Amino acid sequence: TTEIYTLSLHDALPICRLGVSCCAQGGSTLDNRVDALAYNERYAQSDPFRAPCFKNPRPRVVQGDDLLPNEGLLRTDLYRDLLAPNRCRYATLILLTLTVRRIELITIWRTIDQGPMDMECNHLLNLLLPHLQRALEIRQVLGITKQRLAGAEAMADASSTATFLLTRQGEVVHSNVAGDTLVSDGSALRLQNGLLVATAGQSREALCEVLQKAASPIFAPSVATQTYTLSLPRTDGRRPLQLLVSPLPRLRRDSSGADLLLLITDPDKVSSFPDSVLRALYGLTSAETEIANGLLMSYSLDEIASLRRVTLGTVRIQMKSMLNKTETRRQSELVQLLMTLPQPPSAN
Numbered sequence: 475t476t477e478i479y480t481l482s483l484h485d486a487l488p489i490c491r492l493g494v495s496c497c498a499q500g501g502s503t504l505d506n507r508v509d510a511l512a513y514n515e516r517y518a519q520s521d522p523f524r525a526p527c528f529k530n531p532r533p534r535v536v537q538g539d540d541l542l543p544n545e546g547l548l549r550t551d552l553y554r555d556l557l558a559p560n561r562c563r564y565a566t567l568i569l570l571t572l573t574v575r576r577i578e579l580i581t582i583w584r585t586i587d588q589g590p591m592d593m594e595c596n597h598l599l600n601l602l603l604p605h606l607q608r609a610l611e612i613r614q615v616l617g618i619t620k621q622r623l624a625g626a627e628a629m630a631d632a633s634s635t636a637t638f639l640l641t642r643q644g645e646v647v648h649s650n651v652a653g654d655t656l657v658s659d660g661s662a663l664r665l666q667n668g669l670l671v672a673t674a675g676q677s678r679e680a681l682c683e684v685l686q687k688a689a690s691p692i693f694a695p696s697v698a699t700q701t702y703t704l705s706l707p708r709t710d711g712r713r714p715l716q717l718l719v720s721p722l723p724r725l726r727r728d729s730s731g732a733d734l735l736l737l738i739t740d741p742d743k744v745s746s747f748p749d750s751v752l753r754a755l756y757g758l759t760s761a762e763t764e765i766a767n768g769l770l771m772s773y774s775l776d777e778i779a780s781l782r783r784v785t786l787g788t789v790r791i792q793m794k795s796m797l798n799k800t801e802t803r804r805q806s807e808l809v810q811l812l813m814t815l816p817q818p819p820s821a822n
Contacts, residue, residue, distance in 0.1 A: 517552045531572035535599045538565030566591040639732035642689030644669045647732040661708040662715050674707050688719040689733045713741045756799045
């Protein structure tokens with residue numbers, strides 16, 4: 475019976491950054507907890523077992539002596555500096571995955587007193603090998619899933635549209651940053667025991683009714699998915715929020731635990747774009763980007779001229795230049811184009 479412990483030494487970094495490295499260590503004979511760090515820093519790329527493993531990369535359990543004669547190991551810096559102080563002498567390697575993209579193996583070291591691994595232990599390790607491979611496959615799938623979820627969350631957070639995943643009862647399964655900001659504002663929506671409810675009392679039933687309707691669609695190939703809309707008043711006098719509720723497909727419901735997708739836009743929210751976006755897309759000058767942002771804020775050309783302290787004629791000349799650069803014919807087309815530009819995520 476051996477006391478087993480594990481020590482995690484790395485965050486989940488891409489394999490291209492880790493290279494060949496030891497990610498954990500354990501066992502009662504390894505008392506120096508920094509040994510794996512020392513291995514990664516000094517010996518990972520010069521490990522004497524590395525080249526022999528690569529010559530026959532099939533999954534198997536193999537004794538260190540079969541890959542590298544013990545006398546050859548004793549002459550290495552790895553043995554002298556790292557293994558000998560821990561009295562490690564005999565290695566058994568469980569080769570799990572050896573490809574260009576992935577290297578996964580477990581090395582079991584035994585002391586001089588313990589001697590090499592016996593036949594019974596080798597047999598047990600061979601029985602264990604397919605289960606270890608399966609566990610690593612599951613770990614890899616979970617890692618990919620985690621990365622996808624993180625990527626989806628990052629994309630949602632980059633959107634200025636408040637987005638919620640809800641159950642039919644209105645329980646929030648997930649929300650993006652814009653949604654969290656909207657709830658924290660509290661003028662139209664707030665959380666009550668995990669449920670998204672309207673702040674204004676007279677709107678609560680209307681919101682509940684829309685969620686219930688959207689959560690009970692007719693699932694048939696010939697029936698288009700129906701969306702539901704709602705104008706939600708705010709308690710501070712600003713214009714109502716615009717809500718769009720759409721049912722999630724059955725597969726998405728099962729995987730996400732949510733029934734509905736709720737999108738909310740704020741008609742009072744002003745769109746603006748950094749100069750770099752407009753310059754990169756259409757080559758607008760600094761003055762022209764100021765006019766573009768003024769148009770997005772619904773200012774007239776007279777108001778833009780006054781705010782910029784230039785003549786109306788100057789603004790009109792700059793407008794003509796903007797129409798040419800954007801290949802639009804009139805001011806309304808230009809504003810429509812500006813409204814379709816990708817909105818960069820907020821700095822916070």
